[in-house]
Amino acid sequence: MSILRVLIIVENLPVPLDRRVWQEACALRDMGHEVTVICPQMRGYTEAEEVLEGIQIYRHWISDEARGIRGFILEYATALWGEYCCALKAWRRGGFDVIHLCNPPDLLFLVALPFKLLAGVRVIYDVHDLWPEMFEAKFGKRGLLYRAVCWAERCTLALADAVMATNQSVLAAVKKRGQKSDDEVFIVRTAPNTLRTGIPADADFKNGRRFLVGYIGVMGSADGVEYLLQAARHIVLVRGRQDVQFLLMGSGPEHATLLRLRDELGLREHVAMPGRVSNEFLFTGLKTMDVGVACDPINEYNDHCTMNKTLEYMAFSKAQVMFGTREGRFSAGDAALYVMENSAEKLGDAILELLDDEPRRAEMGRIGHERLTTELSWERSVAELRRAYAYAMK
Structure with missing residues (x-):
């Protein structure tokens, strides 16, 4: 495969904070391709332009993260305008051969459509989440907007030359x-590959208590932090x-x-x-916690999701408690x-069950780390990423 000019568009998180997108971008760069990423200004990443690694x-600017239908529409309208302006800038400055669309939302095809129709640019659809299920989980109803999402x-899907998904379901x-x-x-799975697992633990995180229970991730309406x-x-x-002691790391529209x-x-x-913490704080928290929690509730949306937090607990050899979603x-x-x-209540009882069984926690941590570094490894995903690009460019 020859050297490609790749444009990646992601709407819901900036890079390099979005670990999956950043790992994909770095993998494509390491294959020899020229990579550009368009993302929102948010979560402390406010530079309009920069070259990183x-x-x-x-x-681009984006309105506040959606909490209702009105906010949902405003967020995506401002995102689409910003993405289109940035895509035009990238086209004028050197062009691109591939547009790599990272959902949600699935509206990004509107940015890619003119470039495909007028310039023959190939499109790769990178499905992080099933957007219809995500919409229903967030707003709890179906209607005109739900049909628009579908x-x-x-x-x-019709526009895409190749489709990548985070898991089998x-x-x-x-x-x-x-x-x-x-x-x-x-x-193309989401296994982490750059976490500093050798960082030392810090007993101060336990606030003088024996155990530390940890959570990492977004705090939105669909993430179940209220259960924790x-x-x-x-x-x-x-x-x-x-x-x-509990340590809940992360931010989002429901944090306040x-x-x-x-x-x-x-x-x-x-x-x-x-709230949002530095990588050093995050890795130290992961190293120090005795049990990690994934409290995303069981529903049709979460059943299809591979949660980053789950894989990150496994990277640090931590046992975890979670609601039993399929993925x-x-x-x-x-x-x-x-x-x-x-x-x-049952989530709390399960946490205590693991805290009070240190040998079981240690064995779970060992199993998780082994699974992450073999069957779910990022190296396997890089090979699939390469295959997806080769297929799209046929």
């Missing part, structure tokens, strides 16, 4: 909806466990609301919620204890 980055997904769904053949679809806060209340106030809930539940001394169970295997209903 040999990758050109254009960032239409956008079909349009993106997402691949099966988009293959069926887009009537794609086996040759057109590829699984209620589980912490059950552990501390109902089960009377004063030896457990969740902080208020923490305080209303009387958990300020037991639950630290520092969560596939990813973690025997490295997690599963709660098979969306119950904060």
Whole structure:
């Protein structure tokens, strides 16, 4: 395959904060391609233009992250305008052979469409999430906007020359909806490859307590962090466990609301919620925690999602507790204890069950790390990424 000029567009997170997109961009760069990324200005990444590790980055303004239907429409309208302006800038400055669209949303085909029709640019659709299921989980209803979301997904699938999915269940769904053949679809998983797992633990994170329970990730309406806060209340106030500290790392549109809930539940001394943290803080927290939690509730959307947090706990050899989503169970295997209903009390009891069984935690951590570095390894995904690009350029 000859050297390609690749334009990656991602809307919901900036790079390099979006680990999957940044790993893909770096892998493509390492293959010898020229890589440009378009992403939003948010989460502390506000430079409009920069070159980072040999990758050109254009960032655009975007409205606040959606919390309702009105915010949903405004967020995506401003994102599309910013993406299109940045794509025109990238075209004028050197052009591109491939547009790599990272959902959500599935509206990014509107940016790619004129370049494909007028200049023959190839399109790769990188499905991070099933957008219709994500919309229903966020807003809890179907209607005109839901039908528009389904239409956008079909349009993106029709436009794509190759499709990449994060896991088997997402691949099966988009293959069926887009009537794609086996040759057109590829699984590129999200395993981390640059985490500093050798960083030392820091006992100060435990706030003088014996155990640390950790969470990392987005705090939005679909992420279930309220379940973890209620589980912490059950552990501390109902089960009377004063030896457990909680560290919830991450930010998002619900962070302020969740902080208020923490305080209303009387958990300020037991639950630290520092918001967005540095990589050093994040890795230290991961190294120090005794148990990681994935509290994304069981629903049709989460059943299809491979959660980054799950893989990051495995990278640090940490046992974890999670609600038993389909893809969560596939990813973690025997490295997690599963709660098979969306119950904060049962989540809390499962956390205590693992905290009180150190040999089991150690074995789960070993299993998880081994699974991540073999079957789910990033090296395997890079090979699939290469195959997807080769197919798209045929």
